[in-house]
Amino acid sequence: MAIKTLLAAACLLALSPPAAIAEPLVQHQRAEDQATGRGYVFDPDPLSSTRAHYGDPGYVNNHDQDSPQLKAARVQVPLPGLGKDINGKYQLVGPWAHCVAITDYDSCPHETAPVFEYTRDNPAFEAVNAYFHIDRMMRYVNQTLGLAIHPFQYAGGVRYDPHGLRVVDPKDGKTRTEANARYAREDGRIQFGGGSAHGAVSDEPDSPDFAEDGLVVIHELGHGLHDWVTHGAPADYEYEGLGEGVGDYFAAGYARDHGRWRPGDPEYHQVAVWAGEKRASNWHIGRHYPADVVNAGNEAHIAGQYWSSCNMVARDAIGGPAMDRAMLVGLAMTGRHTRQDQAAQAVLKAAEALHYTAAQLDGIRRAYTESCSYGVAGWPPPAKIGGAAPGRQTGCDYLLDLDAADPQWTASVPLQDSDAGQDLRLELDWTPLSRLRLGGPAIEMAWPQLSPGKASWDLTPLAKIAGAGRKLILSYTRDDGRVRSQPLALCLEGKTHSLPAAYFAASPFVGRLAVDVGNYINASGTLRVQLEDNRLPGEPSAAGELQLAIVDPQSRQTMHQYHANFRQDRKVPGLTVPVFRIDIPYADIGPYSGKLLQLSYRIGEARSPVATYPIIGRMASPDLPPPTFANIDHPDAGEISAGAKIDRLQPGDEVALHWEIVGQKPIVMTQTYSGPAGGQLRFAAPSLTKNHVTRWDRAVYAYSRLRTYYEIRRQGRTLLSPSQDLMVLIDRVPVTTSRQSP
Structure with a gap:
């Protein structure tokens, strides 16, 4: 029951849009203004529809020039739901797709009649192409699959800019674009670039416009679906490429449903060939999880191919609509720290909750365990929640009333003989249910209070920190995170307190x-x-x-x-x-x-x-400072290699410096001070290991998290110093995103 209600909430809950997003032009969307127009598009791209290959006569970009072959590759299609602008002209603004100019360059066309028929050398062609594919896919998800998924950042259709990857270079004042495309989590909009610069300087001048390739459009829309179904908490970029794999999966399925390529064709297992990407949908063959995913060089676009490929095997086994629905409903149970194997488990459990047949469940399971190596199994039962009332609304397993006089909410898990404190974790994601978007990161609450027969966690502080209008998605893991339980949804309500609770800055040793x-x-x-x-x-x-x-x-x-x-x-x-x-x-x-x-x-x-x-903790001596380093705010390995300095020492002090590195046994170094009063000792730093990885601004950063403190044996007494938590930069690896990152 917990899974069913969580699935319903994740897919059916509609968030109100933030009022702060403004549009440059007021759009009219009255029912009487909407019309079905027509236009020319590539469906899904000029190579697939004609079974041609890039480089064949006429099938090259040629700096966005048209050719007889590319003109013939266009398909006339209906454009439903078109609205009118304030001047009464038809525009590409409908209930499911919305062309909007994000930058200085506006290529969203306006016509007196609902006819949008252009050749591909016209910048408006990309606007029509993207509108058609986004509209069709969103109708498929919402109407055919019956899942109410749409942007939570604003009302109306999915907003996109067909030539929106443009930026003014402050060095020379020139406008630059790139052959790429991106979904922006911050505002829920899709931006496309390409080699056809339209007054800008392109990084790849002869690359096709990315909005010409319907599979690129669907890939970016896949990022949006992932974001919206998790309410702003899709898996972080560095987590095994799950997000890129989701985009590739929907693009590959979209291509497969067109039926233009046969299984023997190389293009049958390729995505976005016209845009030059050639992402593989059979990348799982000869590879294994997690080794080949983890060792993909921190490149999410490579690692994500394993997820898309494995799920395409399942899609071929049980059919497109069934697998697409299980995929979206399963993703609703995931969060920012979800690995591929955990997401696979969620998809399988979603299929069970959707009452798929035994043959369908077996098809998914075989894809995950025989064609691929996710090793999915039955989930352990959910944690038991104490002190909370059953949820009153769909999608809430429990209700936590923040206005209660003295709430005491706990989560408990039966212990097994193999459980150890560091291997049993409670994992929580919280997401907003209101219009303000504040999605807290997943929190791992490890080292629980071990009581006879069970491990217990106090949820009360975290619930108050998350605040009213939020939902906690709660599960626990065993065996160093390899076994994950069935999740629970805890909805937080309260009217008396409009601000979330105060909390302490988190540390990897204590948390908040x-x-x-x-x-x-x-x-x-x-x-x-x-x-x-x-x-x-x-x-x-x-x-x-x-x-x-x-x-x-x-x-x-x-x-x-x-x-x-x-x-x-x-x-x-x-x-x-x-x-x-x-x-x-x-x-x-x-x-x-x-x-x-x-x-x-x-x-x-x-x-x-x-x-x-x-x-908690022992009170430090008020006369002792913490260990000092050359840089304690954002140190790197070179700065820490100079070691720690202990000040204000007295002759005869016996100093024991403790290094507690996450994931390692504590290291203790001792020295005796023999200098004058007020002097200092220096301790060499031990070898630091990587124990935390994050991605930021096109680079992957590896850190070592550690804590240091010291004890002084002085005149028969033992004095304890305050401790110092450090996050030391060990390595930085740039990640190349050009042309490999739609």
């Missing part, structure tokens, strides 16, 4: 759900609290107040209080909910290890709930 007083979050000797301002963009500045109370867990008596006033500016419009920080003096928290810390704040009239966090 506890306060570790043995660790200075920053170098100034303070503990950093993070708050969010989710009031509407453009609202005036408002005074705010942070309230802190230390409470005895037994008597519930308040032992200490702290207040901090601030002023929050919300005048800058935008969709991003700003996160800001307040530093609390260590003396207001440090002496209270073992107690409870209660946090709340207000901004103007808006208030947060009271969040309670346990205070």
Whole structure:
């Protein structure tokens, strides 16, 4: 039942659009204005429709020039749902697709009659081509498959710019474009580029316009479907290329359904040949998961071919509509940190929840386990949720009322003999149910409280951090993440508190759900609290107040209080909910290890709930500084190699420096200081291993996460220093995206 309700929510929930997105021209979409027009397109591309090959006479781009062969390759098609602009002219704006100029160059045509018939050397041809393929695919998903999936960033059809990959170079003032295409998660729009620069300088001058290739159009739309069905939380780029594989899958299926190529043709297993991509849909042959996916050189477009290829095997086995529906419904159960094998498990469970036949389920399973090596199996049962009421709406397994007087929500999992603390994790994604888009990253809550027969996690702080109007998707993993449970959907409601709860900056050792007083979050000797301002963009500045109370867990008596006033500016419009920080003096928290810390704040009239966090760790000596390094904010391996420095030492001090590197056994280094009072010792840094990888700005960064602190044996006493958390850059690998990244 949990799976069915989650699937329904993921596919049927429609989010209201953010009001902050403005359009350059008011569009009329009254029913009486809509008409079915006609136009010329490539269906799906000029090579597939004619069974030609690039380089055959007339089948070359030739700097966007037309040819008799390319003119004959066009197909006249209906263009349904066309609306009119404010001047009464027909335009490519309909209920499922919407041509819009994102940049300075506007190639969206307007005609007095609903006739959009152009040759491919006309920039308007790409606008018509993209409209046709987006409209047809969106109607297929929503009407044929019966899944209500559409952009949550705005109302109406999918917005696209057929020549939108353009930017003005600040160095020379020239407008540049690239032979590429992209779906932009930030605003839900699709931008196409190409070699036909239309007044701009192209990186590949003789590349076809990417919007001419219907398979590129569907690939980018696949990114959008993935984004919308997960409500803004598709798998992150570096996670095994799942997103690229989803786009390739829908493009390959779209090509396969046209039936232009036969199984013996090389093009039968290729995608986007006209645009020069040639992405393979049989890449799984001779390869194995996860080795060949992980070793794809951090290139998502290569790794993603395994996902698309495996699912094309399943699609051939059970049919296009059935597999497409299971794919989309299964993706709705995934989040930002989902691997390919986890996504495969979700698709299979979606098919079970959709009551597919035994033969269909066997076809998917064989594709995943025989043609490919995902190793899917039955999921363990979901975690048991304590203190929460059953969900009242479709898609909510449980309801968490943030206005409850003293909520205590827990998740528990039966323990197995093989379970170890570091191998049993609770994974949570939260996504917005309201118009403001703030999707929190997946949080792995490891090292749970191990009680007899079960592991238990306290969900109360996280629920308050996520805030009302959000949904927690909760599952647990075993065996270092290789076994993942059936997910649950927890819906958060509340009217009294309009702000999410305050929380502490996360660390890989503690996370944000506890306060570790043995660790200075920053170098100034303070503990950093993070708050969010989710009031509407453009609202005036408002005074705010942070309230802190230390409470005895037994008597519930308040032992200490702290207040901090601030002023929050919300005048800058935008969709991003700003996160800001307040530093609390260590003396207001440090002496209270073992107690409870209660946090709340207000901004103007808006208030947060009271969040309670346990205070853990040994209190550090107030006279000892943390270990110091050349750079503690964003150090690289070279800066850390200079080692750690311990200051303010006394003669005879016996110093033990601890290095706790995530994934390794702790390392302890010892020295005895024999110099004058107030001196220092230096410790060489150990060899650091990569234990965290992320992608940003066309590069993959590998880090080592570690914690350092030291103990001093001085005059018969042992003094403990504050600890220092570090994230050390080990490696940076550029990722090439030109012509390989539609």
